[in-house]
Amino acid sequence: MTSDVLSRRRFIKFAGLAASAAAVAACGPAAAPTQPPEPTPAPAQPTATPAAAATAAPEAVSKYNEAPMLAQMVAAGQLPPVEERLPKEPLVVEPVEEIGQYGGTWHRVRVGATENIMNSRLSYCNLIRWNVDGSAFVPNAAKAWEASEDGKTFTFYLREGMRWSDGEPFTADDIVFWFNDIVSNTELTPSFPTWLKAKGQPGTIEKVDDYTIRFVFPETHGLFLTYLASANGYDWAQSQAKYLKQFHIDYADADELEAATKAAGFEFWYQYFANMRDPNVNADLPVLWPWKMSVIPPNEPMTVVRNPYYWKVDTAGNQLPYIDRIEFTLAENAETANMMALSGKVDMQLRHMLFSNFPVFSQEAEAGNYRILTWTRGYITDSVIAPNVAHADPVMRQIMGDKRFRWALSLGINREEINQLIYLGMTEPNQVSPLPSSPVYSEEQAKNLIELDVPRANSLLDEMGLTDKDAEGIRLRPDGKPIVINIEYAPVFGSWGDIAELLVGYWKELGIQVVVKEEDRTLFYSRKEANEHDMGMWTGSAEFNPMIDPRWFLPLSLESIHAIPYAQWYTSGGATGEEPPGDLRTVQELYDQVKDAADPQVQIDLFKQIIDLNRENVWVLGACNAPPEVVIVKNNFRNVPEQAVSDWHLLTPANTNVEQYFIRQA
Amino acid sequence: MARFIARRVLLLIPVLLAITLVSFLIIELPPGDYLTAYRAQLASRGDTVDADILAALEKQYGLDRPIYERYVKWLWRVLHGDFGQSFGWNRPVKVLIWERLGLTVAITFSTLVFTWIIGFAVGVYSATHQYSPADYLFTSLSFIGVGIPDFLIALVLMWIAYSSFGMDVGGLFSNEYQSAPWSMAKVWDLIKHMWVPLVILGLGGTAYMIRIMRANLLDELRRPYVVTARAKGLKESKLLMKYPVRIALNPFVSTAGWALPGLISGAMIVSVVLGLPTAGPIFLNALMVQDMYLAATFVLLLSVLTIIGTLISDILLAFLDPRIRYTAG
Numbered sequence: 005m006t007s008d009v010l011s012r013r014r015f016i017k018f019a020g021l022a023a024s025a026a027a028v029a030a031c032g033p034a035a036a037p038t039q040p041p042e043p044t045p046a047p048a049q050p051t052a053t054p055a056a057a058a059t060a061a062p063e064a065v066s067k068y069n070e071a072p073m074l075a076q077m078v079a080a081g082q083l084p085p086v087e088e089r090l091p092k093e094p095l096v097v098e099p100v101e102e103i104g105q106y107g108g109t110w111h112r113v114r115v116g117a118t119e120n121i122m123n124s125r126l127s128y129c130n131l132i133r134w135n136v137d138g139s140a141f142v143p144n145a146a147k148a149w150e151a152s153e154d155g156k157t158f159t160f161y162l163r164e165g166m167r168w169s170d171g172e173p174f175t176a177d178d179i180v181f182w183f184n185d186i187v188s189n190t191e192l193t194p195s196f197p198t199w200l201k202a203k204g205q206p207g208t209i210e211k212v213d214d215y216t217i218r219f220v221f222p223e224t225h226g227l228f229l230t231y232l233a234s235a236n237g238y239d240w241a242q243s244q245a246k247y248l249k250q251f252h253i254d255y256a257d258a259d260e261l262e263a264a265t266k267a268a269g270f271e272f273w274y275q276y277f278a279n280m281r282d283p284n285v286n287a288d289l290p291v292l293w294p295w296k297m298s299v300i301p302p303n304e305p306m307t308v309v310r311n312p313y314y315w316k317v318d319t320a321g322n323q324l325p326y327i328d329r330i331e332f333t334l335a336e337n338a339e340t341a342n343m344m345a346l347s348g349k350v351d352m353q354l355r356h357m358l359f360s361n362f363p364v365f366s367q368e369a370e371a372g373n374y375r376i377l378t379w380t381r382g383y384i385t386d387s388v389i390a391p392n393v394a395h396a397d398p399v400m401r402q403i404m405g406d407k408r409f410r411w412a413l414s415l416g417i418n419r420e421e422i423n424q425l426i427y428l429g430m431t432e433p434n435q436v437s438p439l440p441s442s443p444v445y446s447e448e449q450a451k452n453l454i455e456l457d458v459p460r461a462n463s464l465l466d467e468m469g470l471t472d473k474d475a476e477g478i479r480l481r482p483d484g485k486p487i488v489i490n491i492e493y494a495p496v497f498g499s500w501g502d503i504a505e506l507l508v509g510y511w512k513e514l515g516i517q518v519v520v521k522e523e524d525r526t527l528f529y530s531r532k533e534a535n536e537h538d539m540g541m542w543t544g545s546a547e548f549n550p551m552i553d554p555r556w557f558l559p560l561s562l563e564s565i566h567a568i569p570y571a572q573w574y575t576s577g578g579a580t581g582e583e584p585p586g587d588l589r590t591v592q593e594l595y596d597q598v599k600d601a602a603d604p605q606v607q608i609d610l611f612k613q614i615i616d617l618n619r620e621n622v623w624v625l626g627a628c629n630a631p632p633e634v635v636i637v638k639n640n641f642r643n644v645p646e647q648a649v650s651d652w653h654l655l656t657p658a659n660t661n662v663e664q665y666f667i668r669q670a
Numbered sequence: 671m672a673r674f675i676a677r678r679v680l681l682l683i684p685v686l687l688a689i690t691l692v693s694f695l696i697i698e699l700p701p702g703d704y705l706t707a708y709r710a711q712l713a714s715r716g717d718t719v720d721a722d723i724l725a726a727l728e729k730q731y732g733l734d735r736p737i738y739e740r741y742v743k744w745l746w747r748v749l750h751g752d753f754g755q756s757f758g759w760n761r762p763v764k765v766l767i768w769e770r771l772g773l774t775v776a777i778t779f780s781t782l783v784f785t786w787i788i789g790f791a792v793g794v795y796s797a798t799h800q801y802s803p804a805d806y807l808f809t810s811l812s813f814i815g816v817g818i819p820d821f822l823i824a825l826v827l828m829w830i831a832y833s834s835f836g837m838d839v840g841g842l843f844s845n846e847y848q849s850a851p852w853s854m855a856k857v858w859d860l861i862k863h864m865w866v867p868l869v870i871l872g873l874g875g876t877a878y879m880i881r882i883m884r885a886n887l888l889d890e891l892r893r894p895y896v897v898t899a900r901a902k903g904l905k906e907s908k909l910l911m912k913y914p915v916r917i918a919l920n921p922f923v924s925t926a927g928w929a930l931p932g933l934i935s936g937a938m939i940v941s942v943v944l945g946l947p948t949a950g951p952i953f954l955n956a957l958m959v960q961d962m963y964l965a966a967t968f969v970l971l972l973s974v975l976t977i978i979g980t981l982i983s984d985i986l987l988a989f990l991d992p993r994i995r996y997t998a999g
Contacts, residue, residue: 116711116955118758124717194729197722236720269752269762271732278730282760301759302766304848336945355715496714525710526960530701543716553718563718575721652716
């Protein structure tokens with residue numbers, strides 16, 4: 005018991021340190037207002053950011069170096085020399101701490117046999133990327149880009165001599181093939197991606213020359229670069245034209261393709277094509293990633309091995325990646341994955357690492373020989389509380405749709421208690437708002453109605469006319485039934501159930517009965533999409549730059565749990581769902597204007613209006629801001645930045661340049 | 671006898687058809703489909719997936735077709751030895767199941783044999799040495815074995831192995847053999863790992879068998895024919911084995927058919943706990959994410975195994991117990 009107390013005390017001290025470190029780090033970018041991302045005119049270089057930004061081609065590097073395992077292959081005549089494998093202007097990555105050593109295996113854990121994040125969170129092979137905190141664009145596969153004044157054409161300059169993992173040249177033809185033969189093929193992609201449309205009109209692609217491509221839109225596409233740098237369509241990095249044409253109906257011999265499709269057990273060519281483009285199934289698929297598939301499921305452990313043609317080098321001219329291979333051991337569930345990390349079987353990982361295990365991680369850090377990093381979350385909170393303002397029951401819709409009701413709900417939440425009980429005191433009370441580092445941050449909105457004020461909440465409800473109560477003290481609806489709110493959530497994040505249970509007591513004080521319903525993930529998804537819920541919970545969404553996915557600031561998509569029918573109306577162009585009333589429609593219109601604006605400053609001004617309407621209406625409730633992302637890193641595993649922003653749309657950890665991580669050998 | 675077997679085999683066909691239909695419908699019953707599960711799974715990791723990708727997957731998996739069409743197509747393919755594609759694995763089902771089913775059958779069968787050998791030996795000993803200290807010991811042990819659910823024993827064993835010996839008892843193979851091709855060395859590695867699930871799965875069944883054997887044999891040993899044989903000076907061992915044990919074996923054999931599905935479903939939970947590469951975990955997961963063809967194939971094959979098991983036990987019983995008659999009804 006004493007040791008327990010001691011370790012807890014030690015932990016709290018540690019947590020305090022971590023929290024203050026995180027706070028300092030979080031304040032860093034906020035203190036200096038970040039410039040809105042601006043398209044850089046080619047071939048000017050973007051401003052260097054402190055964290056591993058790209059710089060111009062290295063001077064005074066006459067010769068490139070390569071990993072010993074590749075040098076052996078070159079000596080044996082199995083590979084061309086490194087100069088021939090790299091592009092003329094490889095992307096230069098500045099190491100976070102120091103120039104690394106080649107070699108070693110990065111041990112990770114995956115949950116579920118088919119989980120494969122190699123194409124997304126471990127490569128981030130987009131044409132352009134966000135920098136490490138999501139505040140500006142940096143070059144990536146494209147060495148430079150230009151946007152036209154009117155925001156309709158976007159030109160990208162590729163790297164001459166860049167190659168796929170099988171040694172084939174990577175050119176404009178590959179991206180053209182991806183766009184015209186995969187994305188625009190109705191059998192492979194029945195619905196054309198929204199992010200490649202402007203005002204509902206699909207864009208087109210032009211090949212200017214072998215190393216220049218141009219996207220052309222019929223209307224202004226103000227968010228094209230934003231989408232392009234985020235988690236959209238990174239799958240062109242696994243779509244080599246030459247290789248995939250043998251499986252494509254427009255290029256392959258029809259009879260041969262038919263025979264191959266049947267032999268593989270498929271009915272249609274597009275099923276076979278998709279199968280051959282799946283890295284989990286086809287290890288021969290040429291890719292542009294730092295590592296390529298080597299051992300694929302059902303064989304274990306799933307392994308990727310360095311791509312000898314990877315197109316990045318460090319500042320000393322060493323070809324990246326430093327690490328030879330990554331092994332992904334299979335774990336049955338997230339808790340097992342956490343156990344493996346605790347016992348030191350994981351070299352570096354944040355996926356599946358649960359914040360609720362923070363105290364245990366801290367306790368075992370010395371024994372497990374790892375350190376814990378706390379990265380800022382790219383979303384504002386891990387628990388958005390979303391009342392259904394488009395409720396299927398007209399009486400409930402009237403109540404939930406009244407902003408005074410939502411204000412009352414917000415004023416009834418004891419956020420400081422939630423912070424202490426659930427987040428170990430490491431967070432702050434906060435509404436669902438843009439992150440402080442984002443260009444559309446508004447402190448007024450972030451801290452709006454976050455104080456606990458039960459009397460005011462009750463007077464707001466009285467003002468609404470909900471004055472009659474039953475014997476239990478529960479307020480009655482206009483039709484005489486008691487007000488009962490079912491909070492539905494799926495057991496994905498530990499905090500949801502705990503917060504929901506606390507809300508039962510908080511809102512009882514307001515005369516509102518809350519029933520907590522935990523349900524299976526899939527069931528929750530089905531129910532919310534059928535608009536059968538009173539209130540749901542989910543995480544925030546990329547509030548480091550709310551323009552990417554403002555699902556909580558307007559009825560945007562099926563992920564806008566607070567207003568599904570209104571979102572359906574919006575996405576279907578009025579074909580399904582219901583037209584939103586009043587301000588809910590206004591925010592949609594404002595977001596359309598954001599997309600139509602070519603000038604980033606105009607976009608920011610428009611989006612601030614959306615935020616103001618959110619402050620007024622409080623459509624969704626936040627309790628506290630998100631706890632930090634827990635990153636477990638072995639002590640000898642280096643070049644991992646102390647601070648970064650972690651988000652799906654930054655494809656974390658790839659935004660911290662996983663290719664320059666290295667394992668220090670004794 | 672031959673007629674009886676032929677009739678039973680013919681009966682299998684409608685039974686199996688009914689099983690596939692029902693299992694297909696049951697998998698379809700929960701709201702949503704594989705794609706809903708897929709999205710929810712990604713979302714729970716903070717990853718989102720665009721509508722265009724979902725539409726592509728829906729077309730690729732044929733989920734835009736009505737259920738009867740999917741069922742008939744799948745059944746038609748099954749008749750040609752093709753079980754369709756698994757959505758989750760993006761691979762033909764047949765590639766995924768055989769090795770796992772093989773291991774499942776191996777574990778189930780070994781467990782059954784282990785259960786029988788121990789149950790038989792201890793049961794006979796307990797019956798012939800009634801109320802001896804050893805009998806009490808075995809009796810207490812078997813009550814514990816029946817009383818504790820096997821997944822709990824699995825958890826406790828794993829914990830003890832891990833915390834006291836630093837052993838990792840999960841899985842069926844050492845790392846180096848995990849994806850190696852089959853060889854004698856790999857089989858030996860399997861045998862070394864197999865005793866843990868075998869003991870865990872066998873405990874409950876063994877205890878049950880011990881009690882049955884003991885009670886039946888005690889009944890039988892008091893019969894007049896045993897007393898007569900003993901009075902005539904028959905050797906004690908022969909006296910025991912010739913009739914009483916044979917009669918007492920009846921429940922062993924007649925429950926073998928039920929033991930198979932019981933072991934398979936019991937093994938599922940234990941396999942999940944121990945992380946065994948058997949059918950259990952992958953089947954459970956297929957059901958949870960509504961991976962239609964994979965789940966339906968498992969249901970089909972496990973049903974076939976169960977029915978075959980029942981058939982074998984019926985035939986064995988006929989050999990064993992002369993009192994059993996076949997009726998043509």
